[in-house]
Amino acid sequence: MSCFFLSLQIWDLASGKLKLSLTGHISTVRGVAISSRSPYLFSCGEDKQVKCWDLEYNKVIRHYHGHLSAVYGMDLHPTIDVLVTCSRDSTARVSGIYPLVLHFCEFFFFL
Numbered sequence: 001m002s003c004f005f006l007s008l009q010i011w012d013l014a015s016g017k018l019k020l021s022l023t024g025h026i027s028t029v030r031g032v033a034i035s036s037r038s039p040y041l042f043s044c045g046e047d048k049q050v051k052c053w054d055l056e057y058n059k060v061i062r063h064y065h066g067h068l069s070a071v072y073g074m075d076l077h078p079t080i081d082v083l084v085t086c087s088r089d090s091t092a093r094v095s096g097i098y099p100l101v102l103h104f105c106e107f108f109f110f111l
Contacts, residue, residue: 024053041053
């Protein structure tokens with residue numbers, strides 16, 4: 001996997017060929033997280049957006065909103081379906097990866 005400006009690129013490691021290119025961000029992609037429990041890939045970027053991609057259908061199925069600045073990092077909990085994102089706006093958000101499971105929690109960090 002590589003992030004090239006506005007797209008995510010998935011490569012076949014055996015052949016070295018590009019397998020899939022996912023586009024949808026309107027600014028630079030800054031982070032990705034891949035679920036080991038579902039066919040989902042999550043991306044975040046300078047456009048303040050967090051997207052959930054369904055890798056079976058190769059399309060965005062969910063958007064996570066709320067950060068006021070670029071989103072630079074994310075991670076998935078290993079045993080429960082929760083996504084944590086962090087932003088330049090000094091917040092971390094905890095969201096359920098499925099709709100209506102967990103709306104979100106927000107934490108502020110002051111440096």
